[in-house]
Structures are given as C-alpha cells and as structure tokens.
Amino acid sequence: MPGVRASWTDATGREAVQKVGTNALPMLVRMLRAKDGRFARHLWRIREGHPILKRVVPMKPPVSGVVNNVRALAALNELGPLAAPAIPKILPMLGDPDRAHVAIAAILSIQPELESDILSLTNVLRIKQTSISGASPSLRHSSAILALSTFGPKARGAIPVLLDCLHSTNGWVRGSAAIALARAGAPASKVIPSILTDLPKSNPAPYGPTIPPTAASWAQEQKRIEDWQNWQMDILALAEFGPKARAALPILSNLQSYPMINLRNVASEAAAMIQREDNRGKR
Numbered sequence: 001m002p003g004v005r006a007s008w009t010d011a012t013g014r015e016a017v018q019k020v021g022t023n024a025l026p027m028l029v030r031m032l033r034a035k036d037g038r039f040a041r042h043l044w045r046i047r048e049g050h051p052i053l054k055r056v057v058p059m060k061p062p063v064s065g066v067v068n069n070v071r072a073l074a075a076l077n078e079l080g081p082l083a084a085p086a087i088p089k090i091l092p093m094l095g096d097p098d099r100a101h102v103a104i105a106a107i108l109s110i111q112p113e114l115e116s117d118i119l120s121l122t123n124v125l126r127i128k129q130t131s132i133s134g135a136s137p138s139l140r141h142s143s144a145i146l147a148l149s150t151f152g153p154k155a156r157g158a159i160p161v162l163l164d165c166l167h168s169t170n171g172w173v174r175g176s177a178a179i180a181l182a183r184a185g186a187p188a189s190k191v192i193p194s195i196l197t198d199l200p201k202s203n204p205a206p207y208g209p210t211i212p213p214t215a216a217s218w219a220q221e222q223k224r225i226e227d228w229q230n231w232q233m234d235i236l237a238l239a240e241f242g243p244k245a246r247a248a249l250p251i252l253s254n255l256q257s258y259p260m261i262n263l264r265n266v267a268s269e270a271a272a273m274i275q276r277e278d279n280r281g282k283r
Contacts, residue, residue, distance in 0.1 A: 028086065032068075032106055086106075087117050091120050095123050107121060118154050163181065172226070174194075175198075178198075182241050183240055196251060203259060235267055
C-alpha cells in the first residue's frame with residue numbers, strides 16, 4: 001500500500017480535475033466510499049443474457065466500486081495537499097475494515113501537513129474484524145503503519161503507539177512498526193532490542209515440501225514465507241537506524257548465510273550501511 005499511487009491513462013481526467021479543483025471534493029469522497037454494486041452487476045448479467053430484456057430495459061453498465069475508488073484516488077493524487085479539506089470526511093473510513101485500505105491510500109495521496117491528520121492513520125489499529133474481502137485486521141494494521149512510516153519525523157507523535165505494536169503477536173505488525181519507529185526518530189535503545197529478539201539466531205533445519213502437500217505442510221510453508229517477510233522489514237529498520245544498530249552486526253553476519261537469498265541480500269546491505277555510516281562518524 002505505501003508508495004502506491006493511482007495514475008491517469010490519458011490527460012483528459014487530469015485536465016478535468018485541474019479545472020474543477022477542490023470543488024470536486026464532495027464527489028471524490030462519495031467515490032472513495034463506493035462499494036461494489038453486486039446486485040446491479042447481477043441484473044446487468046441477466047439483462048445481457050436475454051435479447052428481449054436488452055431491448056426493453058434501458059440500463060448502463062454498472063461501474064464497480066473499485067473503479068470509482070481508483071478514479072477518486074487518482075484525482076486526489078493530482079490535487080495533493082489541496083484536498084486536505086476532504087480529510088475529515090475520509091477519517092471515518094479508517095475504522096471500517098472494508099474501506100480502511102482506500103482511506104489509507106487517500107491519506108497518502110493527499111500528503112497532509114497537519115500532524116493530527118497524519119496521526120489519524122493510527123485509527124486503523126482499532127479494527128478488529130476481518131474485511132469482506134478476507135483481509136485480516138493485522139494486514140490493515142500493517143498497511144496503516146507502513147503508510148505512517150512514509151511521513152518520517154512528522155509521525156513522531158505516534159511513537160508510543162508504535163512501541164506497543166512492537167509487542168504484537170503478528171509479525172507483519174511488528175516489522176512494520178520497527179520501520180515506522182526508525183523513520184519517526186524513536187530512541188534506538190527502545191526499538192533495537194525488540195528487533196534483535198525477533199530475528200533468527202541460526203539457520204533453520206533442512207526442510208522439504210510435502211508432496212502431495214498437506215494442510216499442515218501448506219500452513220508451515222506459509223508461516224516460513226511470512227517470517228521471511230517480517231525479518232526483511234526488521235532488517236530494513238536496522239539499516240534506518242544506521243550506526244545506532246551496530247549491536248545487530250553479529251546477527252546480520254549470521255543471516256548472510258541464511259538459505260533464503262532475499263534475506264541474505266538485505267542483511268548484507270544493512271550491515272554495509274551500518275558500518276559505512278559508523279566509519280563516517282569516526283572520521
């Protein structure tokens with residue numbers, strides 16, 4: 001989610017937004033709130049399958065909620081901070097498990113300057129229900145935290161909340177919080193020990209996938225992939241801390257022989273960054 005920007009496929013939409021400007025904000029907020037009209041799509045399919053209905057029932061093809069969402073995000077991205085007056089209308093969506101991802105993208109598109117608007121992303125952490133699409137609360141939490149991380153020191157006010165997230169039972173949330181804390185300027189002494197506890201201290205036992213796969217082996221493989229992703233976020237956070245993370249160098253050295261190339265590479269790059277910055281400070 002963070003870093004994702006909706007863009008135009010042609011200049012027509014961009015020109016329209018530039019011309020209408022902030023007058024379009026009420027309409028854009030409605031488009032952000034749009035959900036898929038499943039009933040309308042069902043009627044459209046019935047109509048399209050019957051020649052007589054096509055002649056006697058006038059009907060336009062329904063526009064999906066996702067299409068409306070993407071169009072609104074592209075417009076908000078074009079307006080940028082000028083769309084800040086729409087934020088109060090977007091905030092309630094941050095607590096909705098089905099709309100939070102759209103609201104997060106909208107906040108990123110607008111790039112607000114007010115600290116209160118930036119810190120509103122922490123409202124997503126209140127979500128406890130799985131979304132209608134099946135996205136877990138933890139996935140929403142992680143997305144909001146990574147979005148928060150893009151604001152760097154402007155998100156300093158969220159440090160206490162993010163420190164709590166370091167103790168989450170979900171690895172995605174812990175890894176995301178580590179990155180956000182590093183970028184927000186949290187004290188290294190309060191973050192790095194938790195990161196080091198999270199990282200593996202040795203290589204895993206040899207593992208081969210079960211053929212044919214079983215439910216247990218599939219769950220094990222998913223857990224392995226999730227761990228690798230979380231550890232990569234942890235390592236990226238260590239790199240953000242620079243020389244303050246020199247205590248992590250022994251673990252990063254061990255990880256450079258880990259049987260997963262992405263993890264080896266990111267560990268090597270983080271160690272080089274920490275040592276490079278450390279050497280600069282000694283000159």
